[in-house]
Amino acid sequence: MPNHQSTIPHNLSLVRSRIMRAAARAGRDPNEITLVAVTKTHPWATIEAALAAGQLDFGENRPEEAHRKFVEEQPDGITPEPRLHLIGPIQSRKAKIALACQPVLIHSIDRLKIARKLSGGAQEQGRVLDILFEINVSGEASKHGFSPDQLRAALPELLALPALRPRGLMTIPPYDPDPETARPYFQALRDLRDELAAAYPSADWSQLSIGMSHDFEVAIEEGATIVRVGSAIFGQRNQ
Numbered sequence: 001m002p003n004h005q006s007t008i009p010h011n012l013s014l015v016r017s018r019i020m021r022a023a024a025r026a027g028r029d030p031n032e033i034t035l036v037a038v039t040k041t042h043p044w045a046t047i048e049a050a051l052a053a054g055q056l057d058f059g060e061n062r063p064e065e066a067h068r069k070f071v072e073e074q075p076d077g078i079t080p081e082p083r084l085h086l087i088g089p090i091q092s093r094k095a096k097i098a099l100a101c102q103p104v105l106i107h108s109i110d111r112l113k114i115a116r117k118l119s120g121g122a123q124e125q126g127r128v129l130d131i132l133f134e135i136n137v138s139g140e141a142s143k144h145g146f147s148p149d150q151l152r153a154a155l156p157e158l159l160a161l162p163a164l165r166p167r168g169l170m171t172i173p174p175y176d177p178d179p180e181t182a183r184p185y186f187q188a189l190r191d192l193r194d195e196l197a198a199a200y201p202s203a204d205w206s207q208l209s210i211g212m213s214h215d216f217e218v219a220i221e222e223g224a225t226i227v228r229v230g231s232a233i234f235g236q237r238n239q
Ligand SMILES: *Cc1c(COP(=O)(O)O)cnc(C)c1O
Pocket: 038, 040, 061, 087, 088, 172, 212, 213, 214, 228, 229, 230, 231, 232
């Protein structure tokens, strides 16, 4: 076991109080910030322990792993029902399984091809998918996401896709243990969001999914409405 389930309620309450304090510092309402508990690599029992501690939103970065836990292993009819967020890149051949997970939000639409594929699949099922566009704000080759210019160019087509409902933007800045290093990337994402909201006012640009275990407080100061926190709640992953 990569973690001790007994520490989960304690870690969750620590993270929640850090969110409250960061929101207070920034003069923001903590109720407008959603904590997504990232459970990748952790077993279903971990999710149950977090649910029992009042956590509702969960994040997974691989569609198959999400499906195994949140569809196959999740008992029928549990209340409250966990809300699944898909936060990792989705390969075209994984679009079907991603849809079968019934995610409340896909954070990681990083190219036109997957947007078209998911919209087509959702339309066949008569559903509309809430999504965020993932932006590569640092320009690092290893990072997924649209560059700001690629997104600007693709937006007319993206916004016309019938079964995707954009809600905002997501980014993962280059990793640095010092959370202050992330601040300019978070600011750049917020500026891009403000620009797009002015250019396309009929779409919803309200959500900014920024901030992970080591930098979520800085993210909240810079406008995060969703933080994606794994190791600060569930301990270090061995993968
Ligand atoms: C794993 C992951 C996280 C959580 O990372 P921690 O550093 O463990 O908080 C957040 N976002 C994405 C996209 C991830 O893949």
